[in-house]
Amino acid sequence: MKWEAKPLTHKKEQRIAVFFEKNSLLTERIKKMEGARWSQSLKAWHLPDTEQNRILFKITPLALRLPSEEGVVQIARFKQWLRSKRYSENTINTYSDALKSFLVFYKEKNVRDITNEDVIIYNNEYILKNNLSSSYQNQIVNAIKLFFSTILNTKIEIDKIHRPKNAKSLPNVLSKEEVKRILESLTNSKHRMMLSLIYSCGLRCGELLALKPNHIDSQRNIVLIKSAKGKKDRIVPLSLKILEMLREYYKSYKPEVFLFEGQIKGKAYDARSLQQVLKQAILKAGITKPVTLHWLRHSYATHLLESGTDLRYIQELLGHSSSKTTEIYTHVSTKSIQKIKSPFDDL
Numbered sequence: 001m002k003w004e005a006k007p008l009t010h011k012k013e014q015r016i017a018v019f020f021e022k023n024s025l026l027t028e029r030i031k032k033m034e035g036a037r038w039s040q041s042l043k044a045w046h047l048p049d050t051e052q053n054r055i056l057f058k059i060t061p062l063a064l065r066l067p068s069e070e071g072v073v074q075i076a077r078f079k080q081w082l083r084s085k086r087y088s089e090n091t092i093n094t095y096s097d098a099l100k101s102f103l104v105f106y107k108e109k110n111v112r113d114i115t116n117e118d119v120i121i122y123n124n125e126y127i128l129k130n131n132l133s134s135s136y137q138n139q140i141v142n143a144i145k146l147f148f149s150t151i152l153n154t155k156i157e158i159d160k161i162h163r164p165k166n167a168k169s170l171p172n173v174l175s176k177e178e179v180k181r182i183l184e185s186l187t188n189s190k191h192r193m194m195l196s197l198i199y200s201c202g203l204r205c206g207e208l209l210a211l212k213p214n215h216i217d218s219q220r221n222i223v224l225i226k227s228a229k230g231k232k233d234r235i236v237p238l239s240l241k242i243l244e245m246l247r248e249y250y251k252s253y254k255p256e257v258f259l260f261e262g263q264i265k266g267k268a269y270d271a272r273s274l275q276q277v278l279k280q281a282i283l284k285a286g287i288t289k290p291v292t293l294h295w296l297r298h299s300y301a302t303h304l305l306e307s308g309t310d311l312r313y314i315q316e317l318l319g320h321s322s323s324k325t326t327e328i329y330t331h332v333s334t335k336s337i338q339k340i341k342s343p344f345d346d347l
Helices: 024-031 051-056 069-084 089-105 116-128 134-150 176-184 189-201 205-209 240-253 271-284 293-306 311-318 323-331
Strands: 004-010 013-019 037-039 044-048 222-225 234-237
Touching (some): 189 240, 189 271
Antiparallel strands (some): 037 044
16 A cells, blocks of 8 residues: 655644545545544645654654755745745645655756656656655646746756646535435534535635625625635625525624634634534434535535536636536536436346
């Protein structure tokens, strides 16, 4: 069973990310470890960066994992450039950690002398040899291309750096009945409101938690999503049933800054706490699937498609830059598939 563990900074915390191809046994083992969390952006499980976890995952001491002095300087320059372009801190950390992994591999080589052939060697001798995931390889390629195209004039030909083929994995989707069971299992009105809003508007978790009361336009029945992924604003329609629920919620909780606040007034609700809310809800609902908050967004898109909504509108509602991203929902929609008659029925 091959895996790769590496220390990194994730959401301002020192963590250890564990990358591996899909493996249910390893997933279950990591899920039971203290402080283990799944990251959608990293496509990996991550744990607290403790000495115990470093020993457990056989991580080389940090001092031995540094690139050359020149590499350290170049990574600092890269971070500075990313910040000047207003990339999010999560993206900055992801890209700089990915570049660091590459430059550690070529610690003895002058950064300016690195060529396309070196990238191929790295992919074969490190990524493939250690059976690391294609998503991790893609992160490295993204970082390399951006770094060498913006920071250095080198022997690398940017356009010739190839990406790994993406795995054709399908989004996880719940039935309408399963969504209903999850929402009805919640007795806390705030918790039900939050999960209902994610499903009814197809929101990402971060988008929900960034909402403020003035982002709800009850006159036009829309929700304004500000600075979502890619720093894009968008609007989504607001269900009249959800609007009534929001009015009752607002009367009860009277949020001050964010629409959904934690125990401290004025501070946004914690994403990890919301994931725990969902975890308890699926247990109560008797659902055994490993449901995450993002499943509700996938389910929203699929249910819209099955009810006849045009794919172009779904793309706008989800905030996808490319229609190809949205088209994946056509592969999980069962509306047309269920109409196909099996030849077995004619035997």
